[in-house]
Amino acid sequence: MKTFSVSHKTVIVVDHCPYMAESSRQQIECDMLTKSRAQGVIPLAPVSKSLWTCAVECSMEYLRILYDIYPARKLDMSAHRDILACTVLQVNYIVSDSEFHILNSWRQEDQSVQELMSALAAVGPPNPREDPECCSILHGLVAAVESLCKITEYQHESRTTLMDMAERVANRGRIICLTNAKSDTHVRMLEDCVLETIQEQNKLAAGSDRLMPIQQCELVLVHIYPQGDDTLVSDRPKKEISSVLNSEVHSVRAGRHLASKLNVLVQQHFDLASTTITNIPMKEEQHANTSANYDVELLHHRDAHIEFIKSGMHSIFVFDQCIPDCVCTGDLHMAGSTSRDSGLKETVTLKWCTPRTNSVELHYCTGAFRISPVDVNSRPSSCLTNFLLNGRSVLLEQPRKSGSKVISHMLSCHGGEIFLHTLNSTRSTLEDPPSISEGCGGRVTDYRITDFGEFMRENRLTPFPDMPVDAAGRAPFERAKAQLERHTRYWPMIISQTTIFNMQAVVPLANLIVKDSMTEDDLLTCQKTVYNLVDMERKNDPLPISTVGSRGKGPKRDEQYRIMWNELETLVKTHVGTSERHQQVLECISACRSKPPEEEERKKRGRKREDKEDKTEKNGKESEEKGWAPDSERLKGAIEREKEEQSESEVIKDSPDSPEPFNKKPRLATEELLSLEKSKGPVSLLSLWTSRITQANSRKHQEFAGRINSVNNKAELYQHLKDENGMDVHENGKATR
Amino acid sequence: MPTVVLMDASLSMTRPVSLEGSEEFQRKNLAVHGLTMLFEHMATNYRLEFTALVVFSSLWELMVPFTRDYNTLQEALNNLEDYDKTCLESALQGVSNIVQQEWGSTCPCQVVLVTDGALGIGRGSLRHSLATMKQRGEDKKFPLPFPFPSKLYIMCISNAEELQATDAMDNLEQLLTLSGGEGHIFTMDGPLCLKSVQAMFGKLIDQAYTPFHAVLRCGNLASDVQVFPRPEPVLLDDEVDPVPKAVLTELEIVGFIEIGDIASPPVLSRHLVLPIAVNKEADEVGAGTTDDMEEDTSTNQMAGKSPNFCVLLHGSLKVEGMVALVQLGPDWYGMLYSQADSKKKSNLMMSLFEPGPEPLPWLGKISQLGPISDALENPYGEDDSKSPFPVQPKNKRSYAQNVTVWIKASGLQMCRKSSEMQENFQRKHKRSTRLVLYVVTQSKLPHEFTLDAFLIVKTVNCIPFFWAYLCVLKELNRLRKAALAFGFWELLKCVAELLERECTLLPDSAHPDAAFQLSHAAQQLKLASTGDSQYAAFEHNITPMLTDFSGGGGGADRM
Structure with a gap:
C-alpha cells in the first residue's frame, strides 16, 4: 500500500x-428469561x-x-x-x-x-x-x-x-x-x-x-x-x-x-487477511479440570501470509506443500449465504502449539502485524486476547497430516497490543557459520566478560518521550552514545591487561570518574579511594597483578604498585578535561602516589613503558614519543611478541644476552603457588600460609641484593657488563608484568 | 543471498571464437573461464555464500545443489557436456523451483545467467515465450518475476553489437524488466577473448560479490568487521522517498536492551558480523595477489590471539541475555546479539530493522532512548525487577477494553442466570451466598463468561445490596451508552421493561431497597429512550437513587 x-x-x-x-x-x-423459568411470565x-x-x-x-x-x-x-x-x-x-x-x-x-x-x-x-x-x-x-x-x-x-x-x-x-x-x-x-x-x-x-x-x-x-x-x-x-x-x-x-x-x-x-487459530485449549467453567478446543478468527495485514500467497501463486510444487494444509473456505461473495457469519473469503488455519515459548528467546521474525479479533466479545476471543495481554506468547504451527511440524507464526503482546509475528521456517543461508572462537580474537581466553556485562547493564536504554533534547541540544540517543564514549575511554578488554579493574578497592573511583559531572561527595569518595590505595601500599598488600604472559612470579610488589598507579593515572587522565573535580582527582593521585628514590631514577624509562602500554591498549591513540634508541625499539617488539605468544624462545632469539630459558625446567612448588596467588581464582590455604610465612620471614632479614632483582630466584651474574653495554634486558623483562 | 549459476549448455555455446594465432576457443570455454574466476573469488572472499549450478538447453539439470564447496562446483564446470537448443523459460522455471524448495519464497536470491545470447528459435525460444506471455492461464505463467526477491545478472558471452544485430538484447532487457528490474546485463567489450571475459566477470564481482567491510564501534572500543551477507540498500516508498537507503560502514552502538524487552522484533534481514584483521601492509602492497594466501593465514593466526572487541561483546551479550542497539544510518537501526546454531557454535549476529525513526512500537522512537543514568530513578529498579519497556500506546485496542458489539443477536440476549453463573460469581468474589442473577450475555456459547451485564436483584445476608447494585449499574450504563450511540432506543425500552417486570417478581426475602432501585434504573432508561437531551446525554450515567435504606450507610461502608 x-x-x-x-x-x-x-x-x-x-x-x-x-x-x-x-x-x-x-x-x-432479548428476553430469554422465560426459557429458564416458565412460570406464566409473559415474555417481552x-x-x-x-x-x-x-x-x-x-x-x-x-x-x-x-x-x-x-x-x-x-x-x-x-x-x-x-x-x-x-x-x-x-x-x-x-x-x-x-x-x-x-x-x-x-x-x-x-x-x-x-x-x-x-x-x-x-x-x-x-x-x-x-x-x-x-x-x-x-x-x-x-x-x-x-x-x-x-x-x-x-x-x-x-x-x-x-x-x-x-x-x-x-x-x-x-x-x-x-x-x-x-x-x-x-x-x-x-x-x-x-x-x-x-x-x-x-x-x-x-x-x-x-x-x-x-x-x-x-x-x-x-x-x-x-x-x-x-x-x-x-x-x-x-x-x-x-x-x-x-x-x-x-x-x-x-x-x-x-x-x-x-x-x-x-x-x-x-489489505487484510484472516487467520483462524484452532485447537485453543480452554478450561470449561463447569468442569475445571477438563478443557475443550476452540477456534478464534483474527484479522491482520495480508503480508502475514506472504509465504503462503507467494508459494501458492507461483509454483504448483510449493502449493502442494503448503496450501492444502491451510483450510481455504469457499468464496463467500454472497454475504450471508453460508453459515459463517464472518463472511470471509478465506482464512488460513494455524494450530495452537504447545509448549509455549519464553520471552528470553529471540526468534528470527520476518514481520509483525497487529491483529483484531473478528468476534471481539466472544468468550474464545476474549480468552485468547486476555491470555496474550497478560504477557504470554503462543507459537502457531501449520496443521499437517504428516511430517515434522512447521512453526510459522507467533502471537505475542507488546504493551497492550497483540501482534502476529511471522517466523522464518525455511532453511537459513547463515547455517554453519565459523564459530566466533575461530576468528579474530577467538583464542584469547581472559576477556572481561563479566565486567563488560556490568558495563552493558549500566548502558541500558530507557525511553525519554517527554525530554526530546537536553540543555546542550542533544537527543536522548546522542546522550547514550556520549555516555558510551565516556565509559570506554580507558577500558582494557582482557583481565591480564589491567590491574585496577581487578581490584575491588578501585571500584568506587572507577564508577565515579566516568560521570559527566561529579558532585562534591563523588570527589570525596574518589579521594578516599586513593587514600585507601596509599594505605594498601604502605601495608604492602598484594595486588591482583596478572602473571599471564610474564615469567615466574611476575614483578615485585613495589613494581606492582607502580604499574597500578600508572594505570590509575591513565584512567583518570582520560577524564581530566570533563570538569574541575575530575582534575582534582588526578591531582590527588599525583600527590599521593609514592615515588621512592630509585623510582625517580627509573622514572623516564618507566614513563616510556607506560606510554607503550597506553599505546597497545588504546590502539595507538597517543603519538609515539620521540627519541627511542633503535635497540630498545627492537626490545619493545620482542616483549610484545613475548606477551602475545607466551613464547620464551622469541626473546632468546632476539636478545642473546637474556637468561637461559629456565621456565622450561620444572618450577619449584613454592613458585607455582606464589604465581597462583597473584593470578585470579581461589587461593588454597597452603599457599596463603606459605606466602604469609615468606612475608614474615622476609621482614626479619635484609634480602640478598641478587635475590631482590632475581627472577624465579635466579639472579643474573655480571649484570654490570650488560649495563655498560647500555642495555638492561632483565629489568625490562620484569617490568612487563 | 544464495546464488544460482544458470549455464547455457546449448550447441551454440560451442561456436568457436575467431582468434589469430593462438589455440581455438569455444564460447563455452570463455564462459567456464569467467565462472572459474567467479568461483575462485567467492572461495576466498565470499566463502559463506551458497551457490548452485544449473545447466540448461531444451531441458535443464541441477548439476550441483546449493553448496559452499567451490571445488565441487569447479569440477562440475569442467565436465560440462554439450546439448541441443536453448530454452530459457523452462530453465527459469527450474531455478524458481530449486530456490523455493531450498530457501522458501522470502529469501532473496541472485541468479547468474551465462549465455551466448542465442536464445533459441521457434517454440521454447525466449522470443516465443515473451510473445505468448499474456495469453496464458494461471497454471502456465511465465516464471518471472520469481516469487522470491531476486537479482538477475545476465552474462553474455558475446559483445553488445552482436546482440543488437538480432533482437536478443531487446529480449534480454525485457527479461530483466520482468524479473523486477534488479540486476544487470553484462556484455563483453572488444574481441571475445580470455581477457575480455575476465573483465566482464570482474565487473560482476565488483557489483555483486564484494564483501561488506565496516567498523563496529562502542564508544572508543572498536573492531573491523565483515558483515555477511552484505546488506543491500532498501527502498522505502517509491512514491514519496524514491532513494534507496544503504547501511553505513560505521556501525555505532547506541546502548543495550534486554532480550525480553526487545521481544523477537521483526527484521528485514540477518547478517553475521565477523571480526576481521585488517592487514594494513598488505593493503598498501595491493590486496588480491595470490601469493598473499599463506601470509594471510599467519596473519589470521596472529589475530586470533590479540583481543578483539567483537569477541568480548559477543561473550557478554550471550551471558547477560541482552542485545546491543546499533545505528546503521540516519534513522536506521538494527540489533546485535549472540546466536547459537544447532551445533552450539555461537556467533555475533546483526539484524536490520525496517528503516525509520520508530521501527518497533514497543520501544518508542529510538532517538528518544537515553541512558538510564539520566533518569531520576533507575527504570529497571534496584534489583532489575522492572523494565521501562514495552512502551504503552496512548489508546487501548478494542480487545483490551470493554467494547460493546451487538452485531450477533446472541450479544443481546438476556437470560435469567443459571446456577453455574452464580457459582462463578461467588468464586470470583469469595462470598458464600446464594444469589439470583439476571444476565445479559454476549453469546450463546455454553458457560459464556463475558457478560455485558448481570443484574443482581436479590441478595441474602452477606452481599450488601448496594454493592451488587453498583455492579449492575456499571453494566447498565455501558449498555445505555452503546444503545444511544447506535440509535437503538428500542433496546433501552426493552431492558427497562425487563427491570420493571423483575420488580414484580421479587421474592419476599429481597432487600427492601431492591424494588426502589430497580424501578429507578428502569425509569432512567426509559427517559433516555425518549431522546430527551436532558436524559439521553451520552456522558450521563445512571446513579443509584438515594433512599432511606441505602442511606450511604451500611452497604457502602462494607464495599
Whole structure:
C-alpha cells in the first residue's frame, strides 16, 4: 500500500433520512428469561434494529478493526512508512439528512471509536416524522468530496518535509456511502453528483493552499434494505466512471448480512487477511479440570501470509506443500449465504502449539502485524486476547497430516497490543557459520566478560518521550552514545591487561570518574579511594597483578604498585578535561602516589613503558614519543611478541644476552603457588600460609641484593657488563608484568 | 543471498571464437573461464555464500545443489557436456523451483545467467515465450518475476553489437524488466577473448560479490568487521522517498536492551558480523595477489590471539541475555546479539530493522532512548525487577477494553442466570451466598463468561445490596451508552421493561431497597429512550437513587 493510496483517506457517509428509521425486520429475542423459568411470565416482545442502527453499528465495527490494526499515530516528519502500520489511515464520518453533519475531522486525536460514539449519540436515530422531501444523502456526499479535498495533517507534514518535491504527495481517497437507494437510476444520479462535485472542487482546490485536488476517488455505495423485501438496486462490481472516479455498488440486506459485507470490505480496502487459530485449549467453567478446543478468527495485514500467497501463486510444487494444509473456505461473495457469519473469503488455519515459548528467546521474525479479533466479545476471543495481554506468547504451527511440524507464526503482546509475528521456517543461508572462537580474537581466553556485562547493564536504554533534547541540544540517543564514549575511554578488554579493574578497592573511583559531572561527595569518595590505595601500599598488600604472559612470579610488589598507579593515572587522565573535580582527582593521585628514590631514577624509562602500554591498549591513540634508541625499539617488539605468544624462545632469539630459558625446567612448588596467588581464582590455604610465612620471614632479614632483582630466584651474574653495554634486558623483562 | 549459476549448455555455446594465432576457443570455454574466476573469488572472499549450478538447453539439470564447496562446483564446470537448443523459460522455471524448495519464497536470491545470447528459435525460444506471455492461464505463467526477491545478472558471452544485430538484447532487457528490474546485463567489450571475459566477470564481482567491510564501534572500543551477507540498500516508498537507503560502514552502538524487552522484533534481514584483521601492509602492497594466501593465514593466526572487541561483546551479550542497539544510518537501526546454531557454535549476529525513526512500537522512537543514568530513578529498579519497556500506546485496542458489539443477536440476549453463573460469581468474589442473577450475555456459547451485564436483584445476608447494585449499574450504563450511540432506543425500552417486570417478581426475602432501585434504573432508561437531551446525554450515567435504606450507610461502608 502506498503512503498516499486511496486508503489514506476514507469518508464514511451514513444516510440519516427518515426512511432509515425503518425496521430491519431482523427480530431479536432479548428476553430469554422465560426459557429458564416458565412460570406464566409473559415474555417481552422481540426487538429489532432500524436500518440506521444496522448501518451505524456495522460502520463502527469497520472502524474498530481499522483502528486496531492501523492505530492512530502521532505525526512524525520523517515517518513515511513503518513495517507495523504501513500508512497513516484516517477516517471522516459524515451523516446526512436535511443537511450534513461532520462528526470528526482528519485530525489524529479525532480518530477513535469512542469519540465517534459520543458524536453519534448526539445525532440520535433518524426522525421518521421529518419531511422526506428536504432530506437527502446528497448533502453528505457533497460534504464527503469537500472533505477529501481538505489536506490532512499528514499530507501537510509530508509536503513541508519534501519541500520542492511536494508534488509527490498525492491526494486519493475513498467514500463509503451507506444508504437506502430507490433504484439503479437513483444510484447513477448519486455517482454523477459525486463526479460533478469532484470536478468543481478540484477547480477550487487548484487555487488553494489548504486544499488539494483529488487525483483518485473510489466510491463504495452500499444499499441497505430490510429483510424480506426485494432489492431495488442491483450489485455492480467496480467500474471506472471517469479517470478520477471509480464506483461499485453493493446491495445488502440489513442485519448480519450487512455486517459480513462490511467485514469483507474492510479486508479488501486495507489489505487484510484472516487467520483462524484452532485447537485453543480452554478450561470449561463447569468442569475445571477438563478443557475443550476452540477456534478464534483474527484479522491482520495480508503480508502475514506472504509465504503462503507467494508459494501458492507461483509454483504448483510449493502449493502442494503448503496450501492444502491451510483450510481455504469457499468464496463467500454472497454475504450471508453460508453459515459463517464472518463472511470471509478465506482464512488460513494455524494450530495452537504447545509448549509455549519464553520471552528470553529471540526468534528470527520476518514481520509483525497487529491483529483484531473478528468476534471481539466472544468468550474464545476474549480468552485468547486476555491470555496474550497478560504477557504470554503462543507459537502457531501449520496443521499437517504428516511430517515434522512447521512453526510459522507467533502471537505475542507488546504493551497492550497483540501482534502476529511471522517466523522464518525455511532453511537459513547463515547455517554453519565459523564459530566466533575461530576468528579474530577467538583464542584469547581472559576477556572481561563479566565486567563488560556490568558495563552493558549500566548502558541500558530507557525511553525519554517527554525530554526530546537536553540543555546542550542533544537527543536522548546522542546522550547514550556520549555516555558510551565516556565509559570506554580507558577500558582494557582482557583481565591480564589491567590491574585496577581487578581490584575491588578501585571500584568506587572507577564508577565515579566516568560521570559527566561529579558532585562534591563523588570527589570525596574518589579521594578516599586513593587514600585507601596509599594505605594498601604502605601495608604492602598484594595486588591482583596478572602473571599471564610474564615469567615466574611476575614483578615485585613495589613494581606492582607502580604499574597500578600508572594505570590509575591513565584512567583518570582520560577524564581530566570533563570538569574541575575530575582534575582534582588526578591531582590527588599525583600527590599521593609514592615515588621512592630509585623510582625517580627509573622514572623516564618507566614513563616510556607506560606510554607503550597506553599505546597497545588504546590502539595507538597517543603519538609515539620521540627519541627511542633503535635497540630498545627492537626490545619493545620482542616483549610484545613475548606477551602475545607466551613464547620464551622469541626473546632468546632476539636478545642473546637474556637468561637461559629456565621456565622450561620444572618450577619449584613454592613458585607455582606464589604465581597462583597473584593470578585470579581461589587461593588454597597452603599457599596463603606459605606466602604469609615468606612475608614474615622476609621482614626479619635484609634480602640478598641478587635475590631482590632475581627472577624465579635466579639472579643474573655480571649484570654490570650488560649495563655498560647500555642495555638492561632483565629489568625490562620484569617490568612487563 | 544464495546464488544460482544458470549455464547455457546449448550447441551454440560451442561456436568457436575467431582468434589469430593462438589455440581455438569455444564460447563455452570463455564462459567456464569467467565462472572459474567467479568461483575462485567467492572461495576466498565470499566463502559463506551458497551457490548452485544449473545447466540448461531444451531441458535443464541441477548439476550441483546449493553448496559452499567451490571445488565441487569447479569440477562440475569442467565436465560440462554439450546439448541441443536453448530454452530459457523452462530453465527459469527450474531455478524458481530449486530456490523455493531450498530457501522458501522470502529469501532473496541472485541468479547468474551465462549465455551466448542465442536464445533459441521457434517454440521454447525466449522470443516465443515473451510473445505468448499474456495469453496464458494461471497454471502456465511465465516464471518471472520469481516469487522470491531476486537479482538477475545476465552474462553474455558475446559483445553488445552482436546482440543488437538480432533482437536478443531487446529480449534480454525485457527479461530483466520482468524479473523486477534488479540486476544487470553484462556484455563483453572488444574481441571475445580470455581477457575480455575476465573483465566482464570482474565487473560482476565488483557489483555483486564484494564483501561488506565496516567498523563496529562502542564508544572508543572498536573492531573491523565483515558483515555477511552484505546488506543491500532498501527502498522505502517509491512514491514519496524514491532513494534507496544503504547501511553505513560505521556501525555505532547506541546502548543495550534486554532480550525480553526487545521481544523477537521483526527484521528485514540477518547478517553475521565477523571480526576481521585488517592487514594494513598488505593493503598498501595491493590486496588480491595470490601469493598473499599463506601470509594471510599467519596473519589470521596472529589475530586470533590479540583481543578483539567483537569477541568480548559477543561473550557478554550471550551471558547477560541482552542485545546491543546499533545505528546503521540516519534513522536506521538494527540489533546485535549472540546466536547459537544447532551445533552450539555461537556467533555475533546483526539484524536490520525496517528503516525509520520508530521501527518497533514497543520501544518508542529510538532517538528518544537515553541512558538510564539520566533518569531520576533507575527504570529497571534496584534489583532489575522492572523494565521501562514495552512502551504503552496512548489508546487501548478494542480487545483490551470493554467494547460493546451487538452485531450477533446472541450479544443481546438476556437470560435469567443459571446456577453455574452464580457459582462463578461467588468464586470470583469469595462470598458464600446464594444469589439470583439476571444476565445479559454476549453469546450463546455454553458457560459464556463475558457478560455485558448481570443484574443482581436479590441478595441474602452477606452481599450488601448496594454493592451488587453498583455492579449492575456499571453494566447498565455501558449498555445505555452503546444503545444511544447506535440509535437503538428500542433496546433501552426493552431492558427497562425487563427491570420493571423483575420488580414484580421479587421474592419476599429481597432487600427492601431492591424494588426502589430497580424501578429507578428502569425509569432512567426509559427517559433516555425518549431522546430527551436532558436524559439521553451520552456522558450521563445512571446513579443509584438515594433512599432511606441505602442511606450511604451500611452497604457502602462494607464495599
